[in-house]
Amino acid sequence: MKRILIVGAGFAGASYARTLADSGYLVDVIDARSHIGGNAFDFVDENGLRRHRYGPHLFHTSNERVVTWLKRFGTWSEYRHKVRALTQDGNHVPLPINLDTLNLFFGLELGNEAEVEAYFSRISIANDAPGNAAEYLYARLGTELTDVFFRRYTKKMWDLDLEDMSPDVVKRIPIRYDRNDLYFPNDTFQLLPRDGYTAIFENILSHENIRVRLETPFEKSMEAEYVHVFNSMPIDEYFDFVDGELPYRSIRFHHRTDSRKVTHDWSVTNFTDTGPRTRETAWHLLPHHLVEDTGRYTYTSEEPCDYRDNNRERYYPVKTADGRFDAVYSRYKERAQKLDNVTFIGRCGTYQYLDMDQVINQSLMGCERWLALHG
Ligand SMILES: Cc1cc2nc3c(=O)[nH]c(=O)nc-3n(C[C@H](O)[C@H](O)[C@H](O)COP(=O)(O)OP(=O)(O)OC[C@H]3O[C@@H](n4cnc5c(N)ncnc54)[C@H](O)[C@@H]3O)c2cc1C
Known part of the structure; x- marks a missing residue:
């Protein structure tokens, strides 16, 4: 053979x-x-x-x-x-950005897609030919959403500023006008x-x-x-x-054990702060992942880095x-x-x-x- x-x-x-x-x-x-x-x-x-x-x-x-x-x-x-982002005021808002994200983040009461569209057109900065990712996102979402949800994440994940990235990189980011909060809806x-x-x-x-x-x-x-x-x-x-x-790019994983068993319907929380970590996973919230209930729950957060700083x-x-x-x-x-x-x-x-x-x-x-x- x-x-x-x-x-x-x-x-x-x-x-x-x-x-x-x-x-x-x-x-x-x-x-x-x-x-x-x-x-x-x-x-x-x-x-x-x-x-x-x-x-x-x-x-x-x-x-x-x-x-x-x-x-x-x-x-x-x-x-x-499902994924939610933790914002500075302690809210957990849906990701990708949807109608509920806007309501929770800006304290609004938008009720339908037309109102979301109108709101985006008020806060966005018109630009027919964005030269970089920042300009592209400002033209869709305005400055505040871009800076909180994309600028900080990009810096942590890639050690890059949005101004140094091509608009093509962010063109695929989904933005929803409805309440759909699935991370992979398609x-x-x-x-x-x-x-x-x-x-x-x-x-x-x-x-x-x-x-x-x-x-x-x-x-x-x-x-x-x-x-x-x-x-x-x-x-x-x-x-x-x-x-x-x-x-x-690589990731350093940090694990913590907690007796608190969070019960929300999303397993991954993204961080929007300026600290080094991007997100945290609550493993027990994924199906078949709580193999034995010991009363201790593992939460894992991620800190991106260069691969040379993480054992290649x-x-x-x-x-x-x-x-x-x-x-x-x-x-x-x-x-x-x-x-x-x-x-x-x-x-x-x-x-x-x-x-x-x-x-x-x-x-x-x-x-x-x-x-x-x-x-
Ligand atoms: C943090 C993270 C999250 C991810 N999340 C998702 C997700 O949610 N959904 C999804 O679909 N995909 C996800 N992926 C992608 C997924 O991990 C990859 O698609 C998949 O692992 C690729 O398989 P692979 O065989 O190409 O590479 P790998 O899984 O990396 O396997 C390559 C293997 O080769 C071995 N190897 C390398 N060099 C040598 C050598 N010289 N001699 C012997 N062995 C060697 C390595 O030890 C390794 O085990 C994620 C990836 C990462 C890093």
């Missing part, structure tokens, strides 16, 4: 591994970490809460094929994610795995043709033993950074308006295309921010294309 090496046991690697194993290949999966699941890894902590080690992972998609594939490996429950499927993501990974990788080795960093000498390598490691690291480093934990590729890091990535991609027996996959292999459904979709399709060529 032909042997394949997969580097990384996240969604990219696991999707490739299972598809290849189902097609009769012998697959070795290695991961430098001590667990499978990549950044979607979860576990039950000392307080009895299922916690996602690398931040809350909410699965949402309209891609039916990806959902059908995932349902082969476990039971998924419907979940409608996705057909919003699901969470009943027994956690790690159990899904265990089932994906549970196949007689798949062997998993953890705490095993990739070494180039491994390639000789395999007909092909699908590699989800950072592409710049593979090439010893010859064309320069591809930067990422790479989370979000840095995208600048001038595209300079995309240009660096293109040089690595050219090098990669010259390798016959290696394909770079996933978030760090292709230097893109990808949601889980996108990674799975790309991987299933990429693997099928490869199989069509190689049998």
Whole structure:
């Protein structure tokens, strides 16, 4: 049987591994970490809460094929994610901004979409050709909402001012004129795995043709033993950074235990203050996450930082308006295309921010294309 090496046991690697194993290949999966699941890894902590080690992972998609594939490996429950922002006066207001956000934030009594539209046109600063993200948002929302809900978040998350970002980056931010307070209103499927993501990974990788080795960093000498390598490691690291480093933002997670069990209907609270933290997750408010009620509840807040200040934990590729890091990535991609027996996959292999459904979709399709060529 032909042997394949997969580097990384996240969604990219696991999707490739299972598809290849189902097609009769012998697959070795290695991961430098001590667990499978990549950044979607979860576990039950000392307080009895299922916690996602690398931040809350909410699965949402309209891609039916990806959902059908995932349902082969476990039971998924419907979940409608909601987020609220804590404002300086102690209110929790819906995010994305909607009619209720305006009423709570400005103390208004707007009753319908036409009144919201009229209010926005009063507070916005007309600008037909916004040159940066700040000007674009001022033209839609005015200064106060922009500064409280977007300027501070952007500074914390990306260490950037809105003036230094392209309008394109914020054009996709939804703003609602009605009372809809769902975080992902347009996705057909919003699901969470009943027994956690790690159990899904265990089932994906549970196949007689798949062997998993953890705490095993990739070494180039491994390639000789395999007909092909699908590699989800950072592409710049593979090439010893010859064309320069591809930067990422990272997150430091802070956990606290509290005997207070909040009971509201949103699990994530965003902070609008000028402190370093962006948001806090109350794990017990996600379905199937209160595994054992110990009377102690874990709350996790997030502090973004440069990945070099967090043990090189790479989370979000840095995208600048001038595209300079995309240009660096293109040089690595050219090098990669010259390798016959290696394909770079996933978030760090292709230097893109990808949601889980996108990674799975790309991987299933990429693997099928490869199989069509190689049998
Ligand atoms: C804070 C945060 C929140 C997120 N929230 C959501 C969300 O709500 N919804 C959503 O859909 N997506 C979310 N995502 C995105 C999701 O994590 C990714 O889509 C997914 O993890 C990508 O899978 P991957 O396999 O490409 O990468 P990863 O999950 O990062 O897996 C790559 C694996 O490769 C291993 N590896 C790297 N280098 C080597 C090496 N040299 N040798 C051996 N192994 C190596 C790593 O240890 C890692 O386990 C979030 C991401 C982050 C960071």
